[in-house]
Amino acid sequence: MHDNIIDRSKDITILELLDRVLTKGVIITGDIVISVADIDLVYLGVKLMLCSVETMEQLKMGNQVPKK
């Protein structure tokens, strides 16, 4: 079922998704809840992931990837 879920919602970008599910809805309950610091870490992960996608695309296009 996981595959279907992913296939069907691929059009929604990960950030749009996280923007809703991490910061909105009923957010004050639960014995375990993601903290604001955890959310920052998730966003950092997304940024790193998107940067690496960009790097891969540049490689595919044959462009030089600038050294960091």
Add this chain to the structure above:
Amino acid sequence: MKNDLIYVYCISNNPPGLTRDMEPNVVKSLKIDMFYVIVKFVSESEFSEENFKKNLSDIQWVELNAREHIMVIRMIMEFGTVIPIKFGTIYNSETSLKKFITDYSGSLIENFDNLVGKEEWSVKIYCDRKVLCEQIDELSEEAAALEKQIMASSPGKAFLLKKKKSELTENEMDRLCKIYGQEYYDEFKILSEATYLNNLLPNDFVEREESMILNASFLISKNKISEFINTVDVLKKKDGNSGFFIESTGPWPPFSFISIKEK
């Protein structure tokens, strides 16, 4: 390992028809008071406070689970109105979940009353500044006047005026974006019961070249949805060549319109 923890997706006001597609062994509906709480039982190896936080640093794990979170809620929306719960809200026992529901039942009822018969839709507007820049003399009187001056000037003066114009163009594009954004927002607001302005997302996050100039959520009565979609289509056609693009998605679980005060 035993699945002892309770992961909560949402609360529904109607009994959901959990079909085989929805993994009946995993997604369950617990009837608590008058509410149907949609949950799955999860293991400590994945969702204990410590392990869950470790998993949050694995973005692929987060993406898979966040997509599942929203897809389960979307399926439950087929059967009634839902109050979505934030991703990763976990209870140690049915007793503590029941306590939350009982403590907040008044607030939950108020939220259901506010959401019944309505849907959340998202509207994003993007601006392709390159396209807008090419039309700036037609859209801005000031830019057109400066262009005339440039044409009539000596090469030296024209050089300085061109510099001035590029600054003016940036400012004028910002101004036009504000005007368009406000106009579009007002058109959708008329059709809505409530609105919520989200943060603008930077380009590299939304995987688009254009700049986002509006990111809003609208709560719309079901009987106005077709009018809303029609308005999106009309505006899309109207501004197809102007450098502005509208993108509308929905119905979303009403994440942006939940109001529950902590006790």
